[in-house]
Amino acid sequence: MPYVNIKVTREGxxxxxxxxxxxxxxxxxxxxxxxxxxxxxxxRNTTFVIIDEVELDSWGLGGLPxxxxxxxxxxxxxxxx
Amino acid sequence: MPYVNIKVTREGxxxxxxxxxxxxxxxxxxxxxxxxxxxxxxxRNTTFVIIDEVELDSWGLGGLPxxxxxxxxxxxxxxxx
Amino acid sequence: MPYVNIKVTREGxxxxxxxxxxxxxxxxxxxxxxxxxxxxxxxRNTTFVIIDEVELDSWGLGGLPxxxxxxxxxxxxxxxx
Amino acid sequence: MPYVNIKVTREGxxxxxxxxxxxxxxxxxxxxxxxxxxxxxxxRNTTFVIIDEVELDSWGLGGLPxxxxxxxxxxxxxxxx
Amino acid sequence: MPYVNIKVTREGxxxxxxxxxxxxxxxxxxxxxxxxxxxxxxxRNTTFVIIDEVELDSWGLGGLPxxxxxxxxxxxxxxxx
Amino acid sequence: MPYVNIKVTREGxxxxxxxxxxxxxxxxxxxxxxxxxxxxxxxRNTTFVIIDEVELDSWGLGGLPxxxxxxxxxxxxxxxx
Numbered sequence: 001m002p003y004v005n006i007k008v009t010r011e012g013x014x015x016x017x018x019x020x021x022x023x024x025x026x027x028x029x030x031x032x033x034x035x036x037x038x039x040x041x042x043x044r045n046t047t048f049v050i051i052d053e054v055e056l057d058s059w060g061l062g063g064l065p066x067x068x069x070x071x072x073x074x075x076x077x078x079x080x081x
Numbered sequence: 082m083p084y085v086n087i088k089v090t091r092e093g094x095x096x097x098x099x100x101x102x103x104x105x106x107x108x109x110x111x112x113x114x115x116x117x118x119x120x121x122x123x124x125r126n127t128t129f130v131i132i133d134e135v136e137l138d139s140w141g142l143g144g145l146p147x148x149x150x151x152x153x154x155x156x157x158x159x160x161x162x
Numbered sequence: 163m164p165y166v167n168i169k170v171t172r173e174g175x176x177x178x179x180x181x182x183x184x185x186x187x188x189x190x191x192x193x194x195x196x197x198x199x200x201x202x203x204x205x206r207n208t209t210f211v212i213i214d215e216v217e218l219d220s221w222g223l224g225g226l227p228x229x230x231x232x233x234x235x236x237x238x239x240x241x242x243x
Numbered sequence: 244m245p246y247v248n249i250k251v252t253r254e255g256x257x258x259x260x261x262x263x264x265x266x267x268x269x270x271x272x273x274x275x276x277x278x279x280x281x282x283x284x285x286x287r288n289t290t291f292v293i294i295d296e297v298e299l300d301s302w303g304l305g306g307l308p309x310x311x312x313x314x315x316x317x318x319x320x321x322x323x324x
Numbered sequence: 325m326p327y328v329n330i331k332v333t334r335e336g337x338x339x340x341x342x343x344x345x346x347x348x349x350x351x352x353x354x355x356x357x358x359x360x361x362x363x364x365x366x367x368r369n370t371t372f373v374i375i376d377e378v379e380l381d382s383w384g385l386g387g388l389p390x391x392x393x394x395x396x397x398x399x400x401x402x403x404x405x
Numbered sequence: 406m407p408y409v410n411i412k413v414t415r416e417g418x419x420x421x422x423x424x425x426x427x428x429x430x431x432x433x434x435x436x437x438x439x440x441x442x443x444x445x446x447x448x449r450n451t452t453f454v455i456i457d458e459v460e461l462d463s464w465g466l467g468g469l470p471x472x473x474x475x476x477x478x479x480x481x482x483x484x485x486x
Contacts, residue, residue, distance in 0.1 A: 001385055003210055006225060007095075007293060007327040013364045018327075022138045022146070024363050029141030031359040036330075040337045040344065040350045046385070047163055049141035050088060059267045060272030060292035061325055061370070065265070069288075075186060082223055084408060084453055087198075088165040094202045098223045103308070105201050105298045110303030112197040117168075120189045121182065126312075127223070127454060129408055130303035131250060142163055142208070169455060184389070187394045189383030207393075212331060213383035219427045222434030222454035227427070231450075244466055245429040246327060246372055249441075256445045261364060272438040279411075283418045283425065283444055284431045289466070291327055304451070313482050346462045346470070353465030369474075373465035374412060 001046040009066060010053035026049050035057045082127040083117045090147060091134035106132050163208040164194045171228060172215035187213050244289035245279045252309060255295035268294050325370040326360045333390060334377035349375050406443045406451040415458035430456050447480060 006028060020028075029049045035044040040041045062069040086111060093099045101109075110130045115122040143150040168190060174180045182190075191211045198204040224231040249271060255261045263271075272292045279285040282312040332351060336342045344352075353373045360366040386393040411433060417423045427435075435455045441447040467474040 001210065001333070001383070001390065003212065003331045004329040008364065008366070009325065009358075013366075014334065018117055018363065025141075026146050026149075027363045028359065029146060030144045031363065033144035035139065035352065035355040035359065036332075039348050039355065040332065042332070042337075044144040045142065046083050047142070047144070048163065050165065051139040051141075052135075053139075054293055054295075057268050058294040058296075059325070060268075060276065060294075061288065061290070063273045063276035063287040065269050065272060066325065068269075081320070082171070082221070082230065082453065084169040084455065085179070086167045089198075089204070094204075101202065104301050107308050107311075108201045108301075109197065112201065112310060113194065114303065114306035116190065116197065117170075118187050118195040120193065121170065123175075125306040126189065126304065128304070129307070129406065131297055132301040132303075132406065133297075134301075137289045140163070147163065158205070183328060187381050187384075188389050192387045193385035195384065196384055203447060206387040207385065209385070209387070214378075214384075215385075216455055216457075219430050220456040220458075221361040222430075222438065222456075223450065223452070225364075225435045225438035225452070227431050227447040230431075244372065244414070244464070244471065246412040248410045251441075251445065251447070252406065254484075263445065270444045271440065275437065276445065278436040278440065279413075282429050282436065283413065285413070285418075289376065291325065297343065302406070309428065310408065326419075347463075349462050350470050353470060368468040369466065371466070371468070374459055375463040375465075376409065376478035377461075377463075396406045 001048075002040070002042050002049075003048045004032050004036070005050050005052065006032070006053055007052045009059050010054050011056060019053055020051065082129075083121070083123050084115050084119070084129045084131075086131050086133065088133045088135055090137050090140050092137060094120070097130055101132065163210075164202070164204050165210045166198070167212050167214065168193050168194070169214045169216055171218050171221050173218060181215055182213065186209075245283070245285050245289075245295075246291045247279070248293050249275070249276050250295045250297055252299050252302050254299060259281065262296055263294065325367050325372075326364070327372045327374075328356050328360070329374050330356070331376045331378055333379060333380050333383050335378065343377055344375065406453075407438050407445070407447050408453045409441070411437070412454050412459055414461050414464050416461060422467065423474045425456065444451055449453075 010019045032049050033043045033044040057065050059066045085154050091100045095102050113130050114125045114128045142149045172181045194211050195206045195209045220228050221228045253262045275292050276287040276290045300308050302309045315317050334343045340394050357368040357371045381389050383390045419426050430484045437454050438449045438452045462470050464471045
């Protein structure tokens, strides 16, 4: 009976999406449940998977809100000659 | 000073409701706080109760999003003669 | 299928106990499961209850580790004449 | 690589705001990341900070939803002569 | 930059083990990180995976501590003729 | 009444320590409580801070248990001429 909580930023990673799509959530639920069955033998029908989407300005990394952090990192990335 | 987090799917269980009603939340808050006082003697005024409602497509059980899982289970349930 | 997480400080509240006893944990599990059935109609056999005990020096209130906070509060409490 | 989760009630504490402002969130992210660097030497670029805002009727204290608790406390507070 | 928290009961599922083995934890970490890369394109080097093992008497299902629940279920299971 | 949960790996960052010291925990509790007062005006005496220490083999980054990840990164780091 595992409990798995997945937190991701609320943004689209599929074409035209602004957040995680139902299909992507279903794939995450299936993948995690299969993984826990394969690795620990945990039955899928007592495995909870909960996905939380967090607003971009509510997620910090590098001491900055994530969008600012990504900008900082991309500016610092070496430019191709 | 207990901290209690209750996660439930965002759906109505009261007539006409589409999510947990304020009255139901108040009943959960009272019930949990009373329980912690009765069992562990924890004073109610330092007991936090936080209720999270999770979208149905963000909650997985049986390797499936919960609505699909419920459908699967109801189809598999023995029909009454 | 609710998920309930209860966090309490690791200390005894029953005579002679140094942490939450198995009987107290069982009472919390039963009480919470019954509450979610009574208030939201959630079946007990898909209600997860997880109890975490936190070391006293890892729990802060009032900007202090909890034992120091309790001392501060008890010193500040009016003495009976 | 610390993970810090901050939960606060969804309400404005800045003039005219109805929830935590982006600037306040940025200040919390910076402050927590700096703190973990200063106290534990944890590099900021592997410190996650996630801020959750919880609806007022989903947060309980004193066995009551928080707004009712605040009202109770303010009514009980000694009035200035 | 996903954050994934996996909670399982502290018990062995590998021969001779009394809890989740380091190898099993490594397999869970790899599997979840790969899954988030494949489904959402999330880079592995900003994916946190945290595994919590919960004492058996601190995990409840069916209103009972998990070991009692398992016993109840196994007693109720139809015996093979 | 904020709730703050800080998760860090269980390792020493102070000389001779094998985990976070009580003094470091107290500094984190004070720092976070002060921050929430300064940024959001939240009173310290209703701010919960809970610190969790996670075993090194239970924390994953880059698809690896953290010690392996650190080794990988340090091997890949450019050597000083």
